[in-house]
Structures are given as C-alpha cells and as structure tokens.
Amino acid sequence: MTLLIIGILLWVGAHMFKRLAPEARARMGDKGKGLVALALLASIVLMVIGYRGAAFVNVWYPPSFMVHINNLLMLIAFFVFGLSATTGSLRGRLRHPQLLAVKIWAVAHLLVNGDLASIVLFGSMLIWAGSEVAVINRAESWERPAPGDPKRNLLLVVITVVTFAITAAIHAWLGVWPFPG
Incomplete structure (x- = not known):
C-alpha cells in the first residue's frame, strides 16, 4: 500500500x-x-x-450487475476522453473532457471494486480530477472552440470502440476479465 x-x-x-x-x-x-x-x-x-x-482488504461487496454499469461507464469515459482531441462537431462541448473522463473511470471502478486498495486508488483519482478542475477553472478563463465537421464524430466513435476493446484485452491479459461470465 x-x-x-x-x-x-x-x-x-x-x-x-x-x-x-x-x-x-x-x-x-x-x-x-x-x-x-x-x-x-x-x-x-x-x-x-x-x-x-x-493486501486484499475487502470493504464492501459490489453486486454483480455493477460490471455492466462499469463497462458502459468505461465506454463513455473513452468517448469523453476522446472529445479533447476531436475535430468533429462535438469539439468544445465540455471544458475538461480528459478530467471528466478520469472521474467517470474512477467512479466506474469504485462500483465494481470493494477492496481498500481500489478505494484508495480510484477514490484518490476522483478527488484529484475534481480538484484539478477547480484549480484550473479558478486560474484560467476558457474560450469554447468552434465545432468542426460532424463527419469526424464517426471517427471518434470508432476510436472509442477500438480503444475500449484494446483496454479490455489488456485487462484480460493481466488476469482481470472485464466482462460478466
């Protein structure tokens, strides 16, 4: 720890x-x-x-259906993270897409992991991302970028699905099967 x-x-x-x-x-x-x-x-x-x-110290027992919610939230997190780099019409919809994606990622993992190490890791990343947003918002003004070509949104969806699949494969390779059995 x-x-x-x-x-x-x-x-x-x-x-x-x-x-x-x-x-x-x-x-x-x-x-x-x-x-x-x-x-x-x-x-x-x-x-x-x-x-x-x-050491594995169980704090709570997440219900098995949370795996489905986790996977949906993770797909959303990848999409939101990608909004920071998109040139499509969704560009500029969110001020801090990467930090929001970290918050979604952290919540998703807190829903399916009830052990102390997970709570420390994902909870601290959730707190950090929220703090970072507050510090940035206080220090800097933001000018919303103009939306781009709507056709580019499809590329963001494809990249989201591919990145999600690669991440799931890495989890499986590490011995953590991310899908319900």
Missing part, C-alpha cells in the same frame, strides 16, 4: 506543480517538461506495483 500511496502523491504533485507553483515551473523551462513527464511515468509504475502488491 505504501508504493500505491507514494505513486498517488507523486501523480498529484506532478500534475498540480504547474498550477500551484507556476513561477518555479516556468524557471525550469523545457527541461521541466521532461522532469514532470518522468515523475508521471514513475507515479504510474508505483501505482501499478503498489496496487497489485497491496
């Missing part, structure tokens, strides 16, 4: 550094981008190792 918590703290610190200490981050220049990226990579590695190595 220690590595998991260190990874979470490193993740939050690396993401919030630019917002909470903008002068210090600016002094680092381009070299700072590499250091932040390295910190984020290290945080992911620590979170994965810490999560997989944490």
Whole structure:
C-alpha cells in the first residue's frame, strides 16, 4: 500500500506543480517538461506495483450487475476522453473532457471494486480530477472552440470502440476479465 500511496502523491504533485507553483515551473523551462513527464511515468509504475502488491482488504461487496454499469461507464469515459482531441462537431462541448473522463473511470471502478486498495486508488483519482478542475477553472478563463465537421464524430466513435476493446484485452491479459461470465 505504501508504493500505491507514494505513486498517488507523486501523480498529484506532478500534475498540480504547474498550477500551484507556476513561477518555479516556468524557471525550469523545457527541461521541466521532461522532469514532470518522468515523475508521471514513475507515479504510474508505483501505482501499478503498489496496487497489485497491496493486501486484499475487502470493504464492501459490489453486486454483480455493477460490471455492466462499469463497462458502459468505461465506454463513455473513452468517448469523453476522446472529445479533447476531436475535430468533429462535438469539439468544445465540455471544458475538461480528459478530467471528466478520469472521474467517470474512477467512479466506474469504485462500483465494481470493494477492496481498500481500489478505494484508495480510484477514490484518490476522483478527488484529484475534481480538484484539478477547480484549480484550473479558478486560474484560467476558457474560450469554447468552434465545432468542426460532424463527419469526424464517426471517427471518434470508432476510436472509442477500438480503444475500449484494446483496454479490455489488456485487462484480460493481466488476469482481470472485464466482462460478466
């Protein structure tokens, strides 16, 4: 659990550094981008190792039907995340699509995982994403981008389904079957 918590703290610190200490981050220049990226990579590695190595402490027993809700929410999360890069007519519908996608991802995983390590990991990511939105909204104004070509929305749907399938395959490869039996 220690590595998991260190990874979470490193993740939050690396993401919030630019917002909470903008002068210090600016002094680092381009070299700072590499250091932040390295910190984020290290945080992911620590979170994965810490999560997989944490003792299983069951806190609650999720009902089996939650798997269906999780999978639907995950499909939505991939779509919402993709809104940040779309050039279709849906561009600019949401101010923080990536952070909203993280919140959806976290809630989806909290619905199907009742163990302590899951609550720590996914709960902290939910809190972090909400905090990040609040900090960004306070610091920056936003100008909604103009919508693009509606035909590009189809590409977003295809990429969403393919990415969801790849992620499900990776979960299966890691020994976590994401679909009900």
